[in-house]
Amino acid sequence: MSVNATPAGADVAADGTDTRSGRQAVLPGQRDNRGGKPPLSENKRAERRLGWLLCAPAALVMLAVTAYPILYSVWLSLQRYDLRFPAEREFIGLQNYATVLTNEFWWTAFGVTMLITVVTVAVELVLGMGLALIMHRTLVGRGIVRTSALIPYGIVTVVAAFSWRYAWTPGTGYLANLFSDGAPLTERASSLAIIMLAEIWKTTPFMALLLMAGLALVPEDLLKAASTDGATAWQRFTKVMLPVMKPAILVALLFRTLDAFRVFDNIYVLTSGANETSSVSMIAYNNLIRGLNLGIGSTMSVLIFITVAIIAFIFVKLFGTAAPGSDDGERR
Amino acid sequence: MADTTTRAKVRWGLLDVAVVVFALTPVLWIMSLSFKTPATLTDGKFIPREWTLENYRTIFATDQFVRALINSIGIALIATTIAVVLGAMAAYAISRLDFPGKRLLIGVSLLIAMFPQVSLVSPLFEIERQLGLFDTWPGLILPYITFALPLAIYTLSAFFKQIPWDLEKAAKMDGATQGQAFRRVIAPLAAPGLFTTAILVFIFCWNDFLFAISLTSTERSRTVPVALSFFTGASQFEDPTGAICAAAVVITVPIILFVLFFQRRIVSGLTSGAVKG
Numbered sequence: 050m051s052v053n054a055t056p057a058g059a060d061v062a063a064d065g066t067d068t069r070s071g072r073q074a075v076l077p078g079q080r081d082n083r084g085g086k087p088p089l090s091e092n093k094r095a096e097r098r099l100g101w102l103l104c105a106p107a108a109l110v111m112l113a114v115t116a117y118p119i120l121y122s123v124w125l126s127l128q129r130y131d132l133r134f135p136a137e138r139e140f141i142g143l144q145n146y147a148t149v150l151t152n153e154f155w156w157t158a159f160g161v162t163m164l165i166t167v168v169t170v171a172v173e174l175v176l177g178m179g180l181a182l183i184m185h186r187t188l189v190g191r192g193i194v195r196t197s198a199l200i201p202y203g204i205v206t207v208v209a210a211f212s213w214r215y216a217w218t219p220g221t222g223y224l225a226n227l228f229s230d231g232a233p234l235t236e237r238a239s240s241l242a243i244i245m246l247a248e249i250w251k252t253t254p255f256m257a258l259l260l261m262a263g264l265a266l267v268p269e270d271l272l273k274a275a276s277t278d279g280a281t282a283w284q285r286f287t288k289v290m291l292p293v294m295k296p297a298i299l300v301a302l303l304f305r306t307l308d309a310f311r312v313f314d315n316i317y318v319l320t321s322g323a324n325e326t327s328s329v330s331m332i333a334y335n336n337l338i339r340g341l342n343l344g345i346g347s348t349m350s351v352l353i354f355i356t357v358a359i360i361a362f363i364f365v366k367l368f369g370t371a372a373p374g375s376d377d378g379e380r381r
Numbered sequence: 382m383a384d385t386t387t388r389a390k391v392r393w394g395l396l397d398v399a400v401v402v403f404a405l406t407p408v409l410w411i412m413s414l415s416f417k418t419p420a421t422l423t424d425g426k427f428i429p430r431e432w433t434l435e436n437y438r439t440i441f442a443t444d445q446f447v448r449a450l451i452n453s454i455g456i457a458l459i460a461t462t463i464a465v466v467l468g469a470m471a472a473y474a475i476s477r478l479d480f481p482g483k484r485l486l487i488g489v490s491l492l493i494a495m496f497p498q499v500s501l502v503s504p505l506f507e508i509e510r511q512l513g514l515f516d517t518w519p520g521l522i523l524p525y526i527t528f529a530l531p532l533a534i535y536t537l538s539a540f541f542k543q544i545p546w547d548l549e550k551a552a553k554m555d556g557a558t559q560g561q562a563f564r565r566v567i568a569p570l571a572a573p574g575l576f577t578t579a580i581l582v583f584i585f586c587w588n589d590f591l592f593a594i595s596l597t598s599t600e601r602s603r604t605v606p607v608a609l610s611f612f613t614g615a616s617q618f619e620d621p622t623g624a625i626c627a628a629a630v631v632i633t634v635p636i637i638l639f640v641l642f643f644q645r646r647i648v649s650g651l652t653s654g655a656v657k658g
Contacts, residue, residue: 093479100480107471107530108486111493114527118504125504183400187393188386194397196644197404203636203647204408205588207606208629212411215622220423223410250407255651262652307495314590318610330499330591337503338595350500357497 119354125347132341145348154332155349161241162328166309169248173305174298176249177256184257185264202254210318213247237324244326247315252308256301263297264290303364307357329353408633415626422623436627446628448600449608453632456518456604457586460525465579467526468533469571475534476541490531498528502595509596516598524592529582536581539653540574577650580639587636605632 089097129141149155184195201209216222217233225233233239267290275285291298313330320326322335333353337346410427415436417429424430440446475483505524506515514520544567552562593604603611609628612621640647 096478097480100474100478100483103470103474103478104482104486107467107534108489110467110523111489111527111530114505114523115493115496115501118501118508121508122500122504125507180400183393183396187397188390189394190397192644194400195648196640197401199640199644199647200404200408200637202651203584203640204633205590205606205629205636207590207609208411208633209407211609211625211629212407215414215626216407216410221414221425221622223425223427225425250403254404258648258651261648265652304495307497311497311499311591313499314606317590317594330497333499334502334591334595337506343503343507346503350503353497354500357495357500361495 119351122347122350122354125343126351128344130342130344130347132343141344145344146352149345149348149352154327155329157325158327158329158332161326162310162312162330164241165245165248165312165328166306169245169252169309170302170305172245172249173253173256174302176253177260177301180253180257181260181264185261198254198257200254201251202258204251206251206314207318209251210247210315213243213250213315214319217243234320235324237326240320240324240326244312244315244319247319248309248312251315252305256305259301259304260294260297263294263301266297267293299364303361306360306364310353310357310360329356408637411626411629411633414622415630417623419620419623422620436623437631440624440628440631445600445608445612446605446624449603449605450631452518452600452602453587453604453606456521456525456602457583459518460522460529460586461579461583463522464526464529464533464582465537465575468530468537468578468582469575471530471534472537472541476538477546486534490534493528494531494535496528498524498591502591505592506595515596516602518602520596521589521592521602521604524596525586525589529585532585533578533582536578536650536653537574540577540650541571544570544574573646574650577643577646580643580647581650584636584639587632 126145127140127142128138129144130138180198184191184198187194214234216224219225219232228239233243271289271293272285275289280288311330312328313334316322316326316328316331317334322328322331327335329349330353333346333349336342336349340346413427413429414422416432416434417424418431418433418435421430471486474480475487501524509515509520514523546567548566548570549562552566553559557565588606589604590606590610593607594610597603597607600608605628609625612625612628
């Protein structure tokens with residue numbers, strides 16, 4: 050449909066194919082091997098222009114809605130700016146950062162977020178791997194398994210959170226009497242456990258699907274060969290499957306970690322942050338919408354952004370993984 | 382030999398059952414609650430003893446829910462359409478054309494896929510208030526498009542790379558015009574990919590809660606997930622549980638239908654982006 054909008058584009062691309070496929074025939078997988086830099090042909094230049102033209106709208110929207118606001122957020126975070134007292138708005142440098150970073154609520158929320166992230170991602174990796182193996186290898190009912198596994202992925206998080214909330218509500222819920230004590234959602238430890246359960250239920254299928262993409266890359270012959278050589282199921286898993294799947298595992302871990310760090314919906318519905326169960330997203334939201342304090346809210350936004358950037362950086366450095374989409378997947 | 386395969390089948394069968402039970406229990410539970418009468422709502426039974434459609438009648442009689450449903454559908458559909466169109470243009474360029482800045486675009490969309498959305502809530506709140514976009518449809522559609530675009534670009538470029546584009550040339554050699562070649566050959570090949578991407582993007586927009594609760598303030602643009610969290614029941618003494626559950630089921634049905642009919646496509650769409658990693 051969209052390509053339809055640019056009939057000229059299809060034209061140029063059809064011409065461009067000649068050069069592309071011709072080049073790939075010479076040396077597959079290698080770029081710019083035509084020796085030096087030949088002057089751009091008219092075709093080539095048209096191809097470039099078309100490429101930019103086609104990408105421009107997407108790039109502009111993405112930058113306008115993320116880059117500009119995050120810079121604006123930095124600017125807001127340097128001001129005292131409370132919407133209830135707009136007259137007191139003034140530039141105060143890093144004072145907001147000092148306020149937030151010395152605030153125990155912030156650090157409690159930070160700890161809660163970290164705990165939820167680490168526990169859920171670890172559990173999801175194990176469960177997701179199991180689910181991926183089942184979806185990939187089961188002998189019976191593959192369609193049914195895959196279909197039901199997609200339901201938690203597709204369902205609205207808020208809906209699932211309400212389901213869990215009522216399941217644990219004394220009187221109403223079928224799980225409420227599972228452990229003898231009264232109301233699990235009014236105590237900190239059990240609340241956190243339920244939040245994590247809800248998160249794990251919702252996102253394990255996504256993890257499993259990413260891992261399944263990696264499983265599909267494991268050559269069947271290799272498994273058979275290992276099997277004939279007397280490798281046990283566990284050895285086949287650790288020695289054959291895991292190494293092949295490593296890139297897929299890292300991608301899944303990175304995406305899930307950053308996603309888990311944003312936890313908000315489940316907490317909002319399950320506890321509204323009561324009993325010190327707030328995540329950083331939750332208190333940033335509270336400061337902004339309930340407290341109407343744009344200065345402090347923006348400061349938290351910036352701090353969360355920096356934390357996420359650090360996590361992503363550590364992942365990439367630590368594992369030296371090729372980012373998805375980059376061409377050099379061969380790096381080990 | 383036959384014995385071992387039967388046993389293997391039983392073992393896999395049991396694992397399958399475990400997965401299905403794990404995945405479906407919360408969904409069945411909220412459905413069960415939505416069909417319970419107020420009297421039996423708090424009996425703690427998994428299966429309703431008395432069935433009623435009263436909860437559904439209640440929510441469809443309230444403006445609050447109907448309006449939110451219209452908002453949800455409208456906003457998600459518009460955002461999905463725009464994101465798929467822009468995503469398809471970019472993905473076409475990425476998979477078919479050679480131009481500098483291509484990897485930069487891939488990098489930027491990767492960054493946005495990892496971006497903490499809550500970091501945008503404060504600045505967008507302020508910016509949208511100044512631009513008059515706060516509490517409007519475009520005010521939600523814009524961030525949805527932004528965060529859907531990486532997903533759309535990744536999935537679509539994976540799909541586009543599999544299309545045998547040479548067929549287009551072949552069609553033209555056989556005397557088809559450029560337009561005919563596109564309509565008859567390329568469009569049908571690209572349609573499944575566009576459709577799958579549209580489903581994934583729609584699910585993403587449908588699911589959002591953070592932007593919807595932060596960037597809206599009235600029924601004018603509140604979506605269902607947000608309306609759910611504000612449900613209080615017809616009077617303040619009435620327990621909203623039944624109504625919340627009925628509303629929750631209503632917005633879950635489309636997702637379940639998508640999943641039932643397009644399971645294969647959704648799986649291939651979600652896994653195609655990752656294989657390249």
